[in-house]
Amino acid sequence: MYRKCFLCLTLLLGCLFSQTLHAQFDPVNPPEPDQVYSYWLTVDCEPQYSAWNSGNGKYVPGMQVQVNSSPRSDSYHFSHWTLNGERIDEKQLDFILTMPAKALHFVAHYTFNPSNPQEPEMHYFRRLTLMSSPQGIASFNRPAESRVERDTQMNIEVYANQGYKFIGWYDAEGACVSKSPSFFYTMPDQDATLTARFYYSPANPDDPQGGQGGVASSIPGDANYDGIIDMTDAMLILNVYLSGETPDEKILKVCDVNGDGVVDVTDVSLVIKTTNDNKIKSQRI
Numbered sequence: 617m618y619r620k621c622f623l624c625l626t627l628l629l630g631c632l633f634s635q636t637l638h639a640q641f642d643p644v645n646p647p648e649p650d651q652v653y654s655y656w657l658t659v660d661c662e663p664q665y666s667a668w669n670s671g672n673g674k675y676v677p678g679m680q681v682q683v684n685s686s687p688r689s690d691s692y693h694f695s696h697w698t699l700n701g702e703r704i705d706e707k708q709l710d711f712i713l714t715m716p717a718k719a720l721h722f723v724a725h726y727t728f729n730p731s732n733p734q735e736p737e738m739h740y741f742r743r744l745t746l747m748s749s750p751q752g753i754a755s756f757n758r759p760a761e762s763r764v765e766r767d768t769q770m771n772i773e774v775y776a777n778q779g780y781k782f783i784g785w786y787d788a789e790g791a792c793v794s795k796s797p798s799f800f801y802t803m804p805d806q807d808a809t810l811t812a813r814f815y816y817s818p819a820n821p822d823d824p825q826g827g828q829g830g831v832a833s834s835i836p837g838d839a840n841y842d843g844i845i846d847m848t849d850a851m852l853i854l855n856v857y858l859s860g861e862t863p864d865e866k867i868l869k870v871c872d873v874n875g876d877g878v879v880d881v882t883d884v885s886l887v888i889k890t891t892n893d894n895k896i897k898s899q900r901i
Contacts, residue, residue, distance in 0.1 A: 652676050657720045659683055666692045666726045668748070668755040673778025675715040684710045684775040685724035686746075689761040692726040710757060710775070741765050745809040746772065749855060750840075750848050753777050754812060757798075764803045772810065773798035779818040783859040786811050813855045816840045817867055837873045837887045845894070850887040853879060 654674045661667040671683035686709065687694065697706045700721050709724065741763040748754035757773040764770065774797050776782065785793040788809045816839055837845045839852035853871045856863055856879050863871060863879055873883040
């Protein structure tokens with residue numbers, strides 16, 4: 617009796633061991649030993665819309681990433697950072713971190729304290745506005761809106777989210793002020809608006825870094841690879857045209873809407889027309 621039980625137990629253990637080996641050994645679909653995973657880093661602000669933030673993207677562990685937040689006006693004052701819901705000791709709005717093997721969510725917290733418009737000597741100050749095109753894909757080393765004393769020389773720098781390539785700084789009349797993301801600017805005796813223009817050029821379009829649909833796009837006109845043709849795409853294509861540079865094959869594929877081999881205002885017009893047509897169709901549904 618005991619001998620039969622022992623034999624049954626031995627056979628059972630043998631079957632289990634065989635199944636375990638079979639599950640571990642799969643020559644048809646072997647594991648990829650050198651597979652590298654990437655993780656999301658997101659940067660937000662609180663209150664919402666109190667700042668422009670950059671550094672958002674998907675990164676492999678060990679990569680150096682620049683995180684930045686800049687208040688939208690000088691009425692917002694930085695308080696502290698939180699990381700994944702916990703307050704951290706970082707005191708700077710701009711810092712570099714080494715990406716770990718996990719997702720990170722930074723939030724820059726601000727307090728609202730508008731300055732007194734009746735402060736003395738304010739008639740010597742002019743308003744400086746910093747913008748990015750497309751809007752919301754970059755942050756700056758100073759408030760996006762601030763009052764600056766005329767003739768003041770200052771350093772202005774822009775930091776973009778992953779995948780966006782800098783074209784240049786442009787004033788309100790469309791004149792190029794600088795081709796460098798960081799430059800020195802002298803405040804004129806009038807309000808000034810400076811716009812940092814970018815185009816979208818992900819390192820690997822087949823691995824999108826933030827498209828709404830999460831799927832790479834090869835649709836002519838879909839300049840930001842989000843699977844939707846809208847005014848953001850029109851602005852990106854316009855920026856490529858205004859840069860005066862010859863786009864590479866990857867950019868040309870999505871920006872050359874009419875397929876004539878160049879990126880120009882015709883392509884921008886076609887995207888705007890497509891956007892308007894889509895709006896009309898959606899209204900009819």
